[in-house]
Amino acid sequence: MDAKHWHQRWENNEIGFHEGDVNRYLDQFFTNLNLQQGDTVFVPLCGKTHDIHYLLAQGMRVVGAELSEIAIKQLFDELKLEPEISQHGELLRYQGANLTVWVGDIFALTANELGTINAVYDRAALVALPKPMRIRYTQHLLELTNRAKQLVVVFEYQQSEFSDPPFSVVADELHQHYDAFYQLTLLCKEPLEGGLKGQVPAMNVAWHLS
Numbered sequence: 001m002d003a004k005h006w007h008q009r010w011e012n013n014e015i016g017f018h019e020g021d022v023n024r025y026l027d028q029f030f031t032n033l034n035l036q037q038g039d040t041v042f043v044p045l046c047g048k049t050h051d052i053h054y055l056l057a058q059g060m061r062v063v064g065a066e067l068s069e070i071a072i073k074q075l076f077d078e079l080k081l082e083p084e085i086s087q088h089g090e091l092l093r094y095q096g097a098n099l100t101v102w103v104g105d106i107f108a109l110t111a112n113e114l115g116t117i118n119a120v121y122d123r124a125a126l127v128a129l130p131k132p133m134r135i136r137y138t139q140h141l142l143e144l145t146n147r148a149k150q151l152v153v154v155f156e157y158q159q160s161e162f163s164d165p166p167f168s169v170v171a172d173e174l175h176q177h178y179d180a181f182y183q184l185t186l187l188c189k190e191p192l193e194g195g196l197k198g199q200v201p202a203m204n205v206a207w208h209l210s
């Protein structure tokens with residue numbers, strides 16, 4: 001999926017991926033990350049997720065990366081935060097209280113800009129990208145975060161059913177990306193109620209990478 005696809009979706013408010021509340025697996029498995037107050041969680045491809053509200057309420061510092069400035073304006077509005085906005089090369093940085101969001105292409109972000117990351121929360125980020133981009137994304141994420149531990153939430157389903165995101169990311173693929181760097185623990189795998197897009201049987205799968 002190219003940048004145009006995502007910009008159009010935000011412009012047209014076609015954001016079926018956006019959940020109305022905190023993701024149930026973040027709520028269930030946040031403590032598995034074993035973080036301390038004031039630690040920093042990176043949320044790649046963050047959209048305007050309520051998971052950021054949740055992480056902030058747990059006393060975390062949060063750093064996001066998101067292509068769409070529409071999403072991030074809405075995120076700061078919903079959090080009632082007034083951002084300080086600055087330009088850093090191709091990226092904009094939205095900064096307010098314990099939240100920083102880098103607006104632009106995640107591949108333009110550097111480890112230096114990102115700073116120290118204690119954990120990564122990847123929900124609907126890996127699955128938003130087609131396979132060749134997932135290879136590039138996982139390598140970039142490892143470099144950006146110095147291999148910080150991760151909570152990863154993905155879908156598994158018969159990929160031939162859809163050619164659009166969210167893509168299916170099965171266990172074998174996750175192992176290919178990450179086995180050399182992490183121990184992968186399957187936290188939960190359960191049917192997605194109603195199926196994916198209400199059409200296709202799918203599984204919700206949560207992983208801890210440590």
Ligand SMILES: C[S@@+](CC[C@H](N)C(=O)[O-])C[C@H]1O[C@@H](n2cnc3c(N)ncnc32)[C@H](O)[C@@H]1O
Nearest residue numbers: 006017045046047049066067105106123124128
């Ligand atoms: C499926 S949505 C998930 C958003 C969020 N994680 C959530 O759970 O609601 C994927 C998001 O990634 C953003 N995105 C896609 N490609 C990106 C890129 N190269 N750099 C930064 N953000 C990107 C899109 O704009 C979109 O908001």
